[in-house]
Amino acid sequence: MDQNITLPALDQVLTVLAPSEQTVPVVFSSPHSGRDYTPDFIAAARLDARALRRSEDSFVDELFAAAPRHGAPLLAARFPRAFCDPNREPYELDPSMFAGRVPEGANTRSPRVAAGLGTIPKVVASGADIYAGRLPASEIERRIGGYYRPYHHMLRRLLEATQRRFGWALLVDCHSMPSSGAPVDVGDGSVVGADVVLGDCFGAACAGPIVTVIEDAFRRRGYRVVRNSPYAGGYTTRHYGQPRQGCHAVQIELNRALYMNEADHTRTIGFAPLAEDLDGVVAAIADLTRRQAFP
Secondary structure (H helix, E strand, O other): OOOOOOOOOHHHHEEEEOOOOOOOOEEEEEOOOOOOOOHHHHHHOOOOHHHHHHHOOOOHHHHOOOHHHHOOOEEEEOOOOOOOOOOOOOOEOOHHHEEOOOOOOOEOOOHHHHOOOOOOOOEOOOOOEOOOOOEEOHHHHHHHHHHHHHHHHHHHHHHHHHHHHHOOEEEEEEEEEOOOOOEEEOOOOOEEEOOEEEEOOOOOOOOHHHHHHHHHHHHHOOOOEEEOOOOOOOHHHHHHOEHHHOEEEEEEEEEHHHOEEOOOOEEOOOHHHHHHHHHHHHHHHHHHHHHOOOO
């Protein structure tokens, strides 16, 4: 890494909410709820802070804040997704974004890069370009070395400690989705938006009974749930979800209309009821993992 790059302190990069003692083999993560928009990032962007937030999974870390009460840690990124996306490969990069060469071996041709949504995004979720010109190539290592890698180092540390203690681990990766969401056929010829999408990479990342318990916990509380469409699980779910190695992963996407105003990124009256229901979902996950192991 360039010796002139100054890396941020860890408490500027991530937050870990941990129970006094971890009592279940579960780790929760929120990679996209970060909302620390630094002045230098806003100055480098052609968009204002409000427009930059279109990529943000607003308040998801707060919605899942019950995790430590049920014996599981919660890891949350503090940096915004528009700045650096930890739910990507380490080097999914668009070379056209940088004044200089991208690192050897970078994945420059993934569908995410083509959409402008690589590790260092080119656009926000609405499709608007973040930057007016090219970024210096030094930004690649500054962001990946200073933000992306510390986040994943902590996530691996939490999962490895969990596996050592319990013999296996479950990662629950927590997200939100635009209210357009996923279509759900309600059986009378009409289609409505899904409230929750569960992604387990079509069964490859997590044992089926775990996903069924999560799905049932949401359905009992009145939520419309679908699996794997249109969100089957991102890099985090695919990378860490290795059931044969004793680590399962499932992604949860929540419809933003349940709890926030998407236009101005404020909480609505639905926030508290959803947080209460998620407390119950987390409790169901914790109860399952206390009763049954999936090594």
